[in-house]
Amino acid sequence: MIDIKLIRENPELVKQGIRNKNEKDTLDELLKLDEERRVIITEVEELKAKRNQVSSKIPQMKKAGEDVSEVLVEMKQVSDHISSLDTKLKSIEEQLEKYLLFIPNMPHSSVPVGKSAEDNIEERQWLPAGFSFDKREKILDHIELGKKLGILDFERGAKVSGSGFPVYIDKGATLERALINFMLDYHINKHNYSEVFPPFLVNKDSMLGTGQLPKMADDMYYIEKDDLYTVPTAEVPITNLHRNEILDESELPKNYVGYSACFRREAGSYGKEAKGFLRVHQFNKVEMVKIVKPEDSYNELENIVNDAEDILKALEIPYRIILLCTGDLSFSAAKCYDIETWSPAENKWLEASSCSNFEDFQARRASIRFRRKSAKKPEFVHTLNGSGLATSRLMVSLLEHYQTIEGTIAVPEVLQKYTGFNLID
């Protein structure tokens, strides 16, 4: 959520931000409601002040033996007037809230203006020693490899749950588990994150807090009976750990890392992108979340990207860093880098991580604040998160990149102590 004062005082700036993000501009309606709201508040508060004043005098009058019946009649009218204004006010505030929840975060000034993914900027590439983009002969894609080696089973996953629910078998399952543990350990031990093992079901307030709701409602699995949502990312439960809290300055920054299964309905996205691991309803992800002071957030964004990169360097998988343009930026983000890993079989880059600074957008929605030692008023924190990383896309690159000429998979060295084997055949 952005600050309504910013909208009030600088509507043109906000309109520009909305346009650059390809979102719907409803500022005029919003501002009109805001104005109405304030007119009514002024009126109703005057009446309430009067009511409070008179009400406190009534016991004194009674004590003095005065007749209060006339006052009571008059006050009854005032009260009725108040409640009708309050009803009106409530309805306006609900509408206002609705508009406000659909206003996207403003892009940071360092984000290039652009319409779509084509306007994103490649910041840098990292390639393992001896790597070449030249396509080898007889290269298999991850689906063929998974089938041949008996480590992935998409058909049976479809039988058990539906399409987009892959099953890992034998060494495939072990490899997946090894990857998750490796990444968690790396961030905990080398990057000093605190480990969180979060719930996979969250309530509506949490989904609103991090900005998935209301806009992305159709992409979430929802359990009606209990009014709970499956998490689309560990970002949601972890960031919401501090919802409605005022933290002490000394507690910041908070650095969390956690694993969760991630569930996404991916409504309306069936098609060519959907094969194998490329688009699934359930996948595994290790997520980093930072809660920081505003002045530190852009520095921390670079840190989070570096932390995710370290994993890929350790795994020796080729990747590149993409700075998203305004048009490709998600609803809640102010700035975002994607990390894409190379798929030799697809002959293209795959998004395996997304690292974002939300500034105070989520903090406002979730009311996460902190108090500086010197100041009395609490301030909103800045929140960030980054995948470190998502295993599905990463697994595609890993399997394809580490396949041998015989069609077996060499296990990356850093994973071997987690898998207990060094070859999948």
Add this chain to the structure above:
RNA sequence: GGAGAGGUGGCAGAGUGGUUGAAUGCGGCGGUCUUGAAAACCGUUGAGGAUUCACGUCCUCCGGGGGUUCGAAUCCCUCCCUCUCCGCCA
């Protein structure tokens, strides 16, 4: 699933219709004392909103929502959550 108890300020905990935004204690902050610290003592200490250049003034908030009343933390309805016991179960 059954039975019961309870949700009040950073925490603990009073308060059952009328200056109660809320006693008291702890914690926090400031001060006195001290070479320094502790102890003791004194003072101070919630959030959001409207309005104002500002000082300030006013409104709202005692789990959420609704109701009764001139007036609700306090009474009524409803929902949610937490805890204890029993049952079931990984």
